[in-house]
Amino acid sequence: xxxxxxxxxxxxxxxxxxxxxxxxxxxxxxxxxxxxxxxxxxxxxxxxxxxxxxxxxxxxxxxxxxxxxxxxxxxxxxxxxxxxxxxxxxxxxxxxxxxxxxxxxxxxxxxxxxxxxxxxxxxxxxxxxxxxxxxxxxxxxxxxxxxxxxxxxxxxxxxxxxxxxxxxxxxxxxxxxxxxxxxxxxxxxxxxxxxxxxxxxxxxxxxxxxxxxxxxxxxxxxxxxxxxxxxxxxxxxxxxxxxxxxxxxxxxxxxxxxxxxxxxxxxxxxxxxxxxxxxxxxxxxxxxxxxxxxxxxxxxxxxxxxxxxxxxxxxxxxxxxxxxxxxxxxxxxxxxxxxxxxxxxxxxxxxxxxxxxxxxxxxxxxxxxxxxxxxxxxxxxxxxxxxxxxxxxxxxxxxxxxxxxxxxxxxxxxxxxxxxxxxxxxxxxxxxxxxxxxxxxxxxxxxxxxxxxxxxxxxxxxxxxxxxxxxxxxxxxxxxxxxxxxxxxxxxxxxxxxxxxxxxxxxxxxxxxxxxxxxxxxxxxxxxxxxxxxxxxxxxxxxxxxxxxxxxxxxxxxxxxxxxxxxxx
Amino acid sequence: xxxxxxxxxxxxxxxxxxxxxxxxxxxxxxxxxxxxxxxxxxxxxxxxxxxxxxxxxxxxxxxxxxxxxxxxxxxxxxxxxxxxxxxxxxxxxxxxxxxxxxxxxxxxxxxxxxxxxxxxxxxxxxxxxxxxxxxxxxxxxxxxxxxxxxxxxxxxxxxxxxxxxxxxxxxxxxxxxxxxxxxxxxxxxxxxxxxxxxxxxxxxxxxxxxxxxxxxxxxxxxxxxxxxxxxxxxxxxxxxxxxxxxxxxxxxxxxxxxxxxxxxxxxxxxxxxxxxxxxxxxxxxxxxxxxxxxxxxxxxxxxxxxxxxxxxxxxxxxxxxxxxxxxxxxx
Numbered sequence: 010x011x012x013x014x015x016x017x018x019x020x021x022x023x024x025x026x027x028x029x030x031x032x033x034x035x036x037x038x039x040x041x042x043x044x045x046x047x048x049x050x051x052x053x054x055x056x057x058x059x060x061x062x063x064x065x066x067x068x069x070x071x072x073x074x075x076x077x078x079x080x081x082x083x084x085x086x087x088x089x090x091x092x093x094x095x096x097x098x099x100x101x102x103x104x105x106x107x108x109x110x111x112x113x114x115x116x117x118x119x120x121x122x123x124x125x126x127x128x129x130x131x132x133x134x135x136x137x138x139x140x141x142x143x144x145x146x147x148x149x150x151x152x153x154x155x156x157x158x159x160x161x162x163x164x165x166x167x168x169x170x171x172x173x174x175x176x177x178x179x180x181x182x183x184x185x186x187x188x189x190x191x192x193x194x195x196x197x198x199x200x201x202x203x204x205x206x207x208x209x210x211x212x213x214x215x216x217x218x219x220x221x222x223x224x225x226x227x228x229x230x231x232x233x234x235x236x237x238x239x240x241x242x243x244x245x246x247x248x249x250x251x252x253x254x255x256x257x258x259x260x261x262x263x264x265x266x267x268x269x270x271x272x273x274x275x276x277x278x279x280x281x282x283x284x285x286x287x288x289x290x291x292x293x294x295x296x297x298x299x300x301x302x303x304x305x306x307x308x309x310x311x312x313x314x315x316x317x318x319x320x321x322x323x324x325x326x327x328x329x330x331x332x333x334x335x336x337x338x339x340x341x342x343x344x345x346x347x348x349x350x351x352x353x354x355x356x357x358x359x360x361x362x363x364x365x366x367x368x369x370x371x372x373x374x375x376x377x378x379x380x381x382x383x384x385x386x387x388x389x390x391x392x393x394x395x396x397x398x399x400x401x402x403x404x405x406x407x408x409x410x411x412x413x414x415x416x417x418x419x420x421x422x423x424x425x426x427x428x429x430x431x432x433x434x435x436x437x438x439x440x441x442x443x444x445x446x447x448x449x450x451x452x453x454x455x456x457x458x459x460x461x462x463x464x465x466x467x468x469x470x471x472x473x474x475x476x477x478x479x480x481x482x483x484x485x486x487x488x489x490x491x492x493x494x495x496x497x498x499x500x501x502x503x504x505x506x507x508x509x510x511x512x513x514x515x516x517x518x519x520x521x522x523x524x525x526x527x528x529x530x531x532x533x534x535x536x537x538x539x540x541x542x543x544x545x546x547x548x549x550x551x552x553x554x555x556x557x558x559x560x561x562x563x564x565x566x567x568x569x570x571x572x573x574x575x576x577x578x
Numbered sequence: 579x580x581x582x583x584x585x586x587x588x589x590x591x592x593x594x595x596x597x598x599x600x601x602x603x604x605x606x607x608x609x610x611x612x613x614x615x616x617x618x619x620x621x622x623x624x625x626x627x628x629x630x631x632x633x634x635x636x637x638x639x640x641x642x643x644x645x646x647x648x649x650x651x652x653x654x655x656x657x658x659x660x661x662x663x664x665x666x667x668x669x670x671x672x673x674x675x676x677x678x679x680x681x682x683x684x685x686x687x688x689x690x691x692x693x694x695x696x697x698x699x700x701x702x703x704x705x706x707x708x709x710x711x712x713x714x715x716x717x718x719x720x721x722x723x724x725x726x727x728x729x730x731x732x733x734x735x736x737x738x739x740x741x742x743x744x745x746x747x748x749x750x751x752x753x754x755x756x757x758x759x760x761x762x763x764x765x766x767x768x769x770x771x772x773x774x775x776x777x778x779x780x781x782x783x784x785x786x787x788x789x790x791x792x793x794x795x796x797x798x799x800x801x802x803x804x805x806x807x808x809x810x811x812x813x814x815x816x817x818x819x820x821x822x823x824x825x826x827x828x829x830x831x832x833x834x835x836x837x838x839x840x841x842x843x844x845x846x847x848x849x850x851x852x853x854x855x856x857x858x859x860x861x862x863x864x865x866x867x868x869x870x871x872x873x874x875x876x877x878x879x880x881x882x883x884x885x886x887x888x889x890x891x892x893x894x895x896x897x898x899x900x901x902x903x904x905x906x907x908x909x
Contacts (some may be wrong), residue, residue: 074686345854348844352837359836363829398679400777403857406841407781410834411788417833418792421586421826428590447795450739451788457731458784465724473777473857477784 015438016501019225019494026377026490033384040391047102050383050397051390062121064108064325074446082108082325100307108325123328130222130316131198132258133215135274135286136167136267141210143183150176164264165216166272170201179214204276206283215276219261222255222279226296228316230309233301244304246312247297255296265289277316285312341399349406356413364420366504370495371416378412378487382480395475404476411455411477412484416492418451419444423496433500441493450487455481586825591756592818599817602878613755616762626765629772630677632718638676640654640693641703651676654696658688721776728783729753738789740798743884749790750875756786759871760864769859777858785861786868789830793872796823797880804893811894820873831869838862850869 040046086108155173162169171179184205198218205212226249233245250258265273266289276286287300300312353375360368382405389395422444426436459478499505561571588594598605620626629639640651651666651674665677674697679690690704733746740746760782764775797819804812838861845855884890 077850158727160677272592293706341854344844344848345841347838347840348854351844352840355840356833359829359832399854400774400857403774403841404781407834407838407861410830411785414788414792414830417826417829421823421829424586425590425822443799447792450795451791453735453739454732454787454791455784458728458787459727461724461731462780462784465720465727473781477781552689552723 015434015497016421021499022490022494026486027496029381029486029490030384033388037387037391046387046391048387049234050386051395058297059111060330061111062330063328064110065328066108067324067326078386079108086110086325108330119356122189130225130277130279130284131218131259132220132222133202133204133218133276133278134261135202135213135271135276136166136168136170136216137179137214138271138274138286139179139212139214141184141205141212143186144180145337146479149180165219165261166264166268167216170216171214175201175203175214182212183214184210186559202278202281204278204281204283206286208275208285211286213271213276213286215278215283217470219253219275220250220257220317224250224257225316226251228267228313230304230306230313233299241488243301244306244309246304246309246316248300248316250296250298252296255294258296258298259292259294262289262291262293266292277312284316322554342402345399345402345406346454349402349409352406352409356409360413367420370492370499371413371420372491373495374411374416374487375409377491378480378483381486382408385479385483386476388477397476398473400473401476404473405480408477408484412480412487415448415452415484415488418447419488419492419496422447437496437500439494441496448485452485521530579611589821589824590680595817595821596824597608597815597817598820598873599878599881602882605874605878608624609755609871612759612762616759616765619762620765620872622767623765626771627768628840629770629775632771634680636678636681636689636706638678638690638693639705640676640697640699641672641705643672643697643703645697646672646674650696651693656694658692659685683826718776721780724780725783732787736787736794740794742884745794745798745880748876748880748883749787749794751879752790752871753783753786755875756782756864756868756871759867760860763863763867764860767859769856772856774854774856775860778857778864781857781861782864782868785834785865786871789827790872790876791867792830793820793823793827793877794880797877799834804890806898808893811897812885812890813881813894814897816877820877824873827869831865834865835862838865 037046037048040096041048064086066079083214152173156168156171156176156344158169158172160169182203182205184207187205198221200217202215203212204215228246228248230244230246233241233243261275263273268289273288274286277284285300285302287302296304304312356375357372358369360371362368364371386395386397419441423433423436423440427433431439456478459474459481462474463478589596646668648666648668652664655664655666655676655678659678659681667675667677678689678691678692685893686706690706691701694701694704729750733743733750735741736746736749757779760779764771769775797816800815800819800822801812804815810818838858841854842858842862882897885894
């Protein structure tokens with residue numbers, strides 16, 4: 010093993026660090042150049058202002074909502090919130106039992122209602138279909154011609170449901186206006202309903218609910234298959250009802266299949282909007298329906314998912330609602346950053362006091378870790394929409410101490426090795442091998458805590474946990490790819506290698522006779538000095554040797570051999 | 579003591595040694611006393627000062643306030659909702675926070691208007707929040723789940739790494755002591771228990787064990803070849819390990835505490851109540867207590883646990899006999 014080994018290793022490690030930096034910088038620069046992201050990390054709502062609502066799902070029947078149901082609920086809420094014109098809302102599930110809605114600004118009563126209401130899917134028969142826009146005033150049915158029910162409606166498709174008021178409302182109903190207002194509601198299931206289908210630009214009068222969405226057992230989508238079993242290339246949505254739903258759907262299709270025109274259609278209504286209104290071609294008795302039409306893969310998937318929501322009788326209760334004004338956030342952020350900088354400054358002063366010039370390595374490593382963390386946060390903000398909250402900022406500040414500790418553990422080990430009488434380059438190598446173990450084990454505890462906290466946490470606890478985990482990883486990268494290589498290189502400089510008084514690695518302070526005793530004296534172990542040194546440190550060295558594992562001992566012997574080589578060279 | 583490095587050198591060789599193991603009865607008694615006090619203090623003070631997140635209620639934030647006195651806020655709330663008792667705090671420069679019991683929607687609007695008038699700001703500067711009590715309970719419940727899961731996982735991790743469950747046991751017993759004492763001091767300070775404080779406690783879990791792992795790793799190293807020597811007993815080896823890592827322990831806790839202290843002081847004196855202050859107090863106390871606990875409680879406890887093992891007891895006996903015997907005269 011030649012002494013160029015550690016140097017080569019150090020250069021390679023630093024090169025890797027450089028590659029990581031260049032990669033991060035390049036990716037970020039590309040993002041900024043294409044206008045997809047910014048250089049600064051994204052700030053969470055608590056620092057930017059906005060509203061965070063935590064919703065607890067209420068499942069009919071009191072069961073707990075499953076993760077799948079929650080994921081679907083998030084989709085529903087997202088559609089509703091986006092539909093009502095609020096942009097940039099963040100909706101996520103939390104700890105498997107909560108839905109968190111965060112949005113800039115203050116939600117109005119309507120948005121709040123939209124978020125809380127349960128997804129209401131129902132199947133209604135179509136009675137009449139009409140044009141998307143309202144009928145112009147002059148073309149509307151004169152009063153004398155308005156429909157008058159002649160008898161009680163016999164079934165849900167009966168035109169006797171339509172009375173004068175309903176017909177007038179239908180003619181005056183303008184789908185664009187109504188949908189834009191975001192006020193479509195499901196209405197009374199026992200009464201007819203006016204609803205629009207945005208996909209086909211149609212407007213309908215629908216009969217009372219015949220099959221509720223909760224009767225859907227499952228929905229999927231796929232290619233239809235011809236009689237030979239080959240795919241026909243046509244997309245279809247498959248629907249499976251539960252027992253009760255199957256019976257009801259059989260009744261409905263039996264009746265509808267005999268009807269003609271619009272009355273042959275049944276409408277799938279989600280939150281008062283018609284998702285699809287297929288025509289009925291067959292009686293479906295087994296509860297397995299297939300909806301075909303001009304589906305694309307995307308629209309088939311969308312319908313299948315919407316149908317699944319129908320089976321999701323979840324409503325939400327707003328458990329907490331928090332409005333954070335941006336002014337307060339900005340103030341807290343500024344103070345937090347000032348606190349962090351003061352903390353960093355104090356750490357720098359203390360490190361210098363403790364480790365002299367070696368303290369500079371600590372500070373440099375902290376700066377590298379800081380830049381790395383910053384880049385990671387900016388990148389994650391872009392890729393994962395990770396936003397830095399105040400709790401996260403606190404996590405970053407706390408991390409300064411935890412990060413600096415790996416350097417302290419390492420430096421103390423190196424000092425221990427110096428105390429055993431090693432030369433600096435060999436002390437750095439041996440100290441590192443021991444410190445590495447400790448650093449890895451202790452960082453594993455940190456990471457474990459961060460992961461557990463992240464998974465179990467609610468609210469902004471997660472931001473904090475995530476930041477802690479992130480800094481633990483950044484710390485490992487820095488200590489492996491920066492601190493250790495830099496120390497390897499520094500160990501070969503005159504300043505550190507000869508144990509300058511200010512280097513922080515002065516062997517005389519470690520109880521070792523200085524190797525360099527002033528100008529004119531060659532830095533080489535004389536036979537006497539070597540003997541003296543051995544004697545003086547015999548106890549400590551034998552102690553250390555005894556404590557070594559076999560592997561450590563072998564390594565040490567190798568290192569010692571290599572040092573001897575250089576000394577004699 | 580000319581220099582910490584020289585001091586560290588003496589600690590390393592064993593020339594200077596502090597008796598962490600021999601005096602363990604004393605340390606254990608102090609730990610027990612602190613834990614007991616920490617359990618009594620909250621009871622004596624009538625429980626923790628629970629934040630609004632745990633009690634439930636309405637919260638208003640008034641920004642751009644010129645006069646940050648508490649009086650106008652209290653008067654405004656009492657005029658709009660007489661039966662409610664407001665807590666008015668200056669949480670940041672030019673920002674007031676007003677907390678009340680839960681208000682109805684109408685009352686909320688009235689209080690917001692009254693506050694805007696009282697502090698002479700526009701209605702836009704007053705934001706209102708409703709916080710359900712379940713939110714705080716949820717945080718504590720999740721925190722408790724987090725605690726249990728973490729303790730179990732970390733015990734397994736440490737047992738696997740150190741190859742002895744006794745280290746896990748000692749570490750976790752110490753961890754619980756740290757948590758109890760930190761909670762006791764937190765209660766003594768009278769700071770509100772907010773979700774942020776709970777986060778702080780959870781972070782202490784991580785820090786305290788982190789610190790313990792570093793010291794235990796040195797203990798593992800020192801005691802790995804215990805039976806191959808008769809110079810030191812198990813307890814003496816552990817004591818040497820604590821002394822050898824003492825400089826590290828001091829340096830690390832100082833470096834960890836400095837940034838936290840700077841948040842704490844900036845948070846407490848310049849910002850008033852808030853996420854930063856709550857978090858940093860829990861962390862500040864936790865780091866100091868956690869470091870001390872490793873040295874004075876966890877490591878001595880581990881030594882106590884191991885010394886009961888027959889093999890180690892025999893070794894201790896042998897070393898004691900040798901140490902008692904007159905030392906061979908030096909040539």
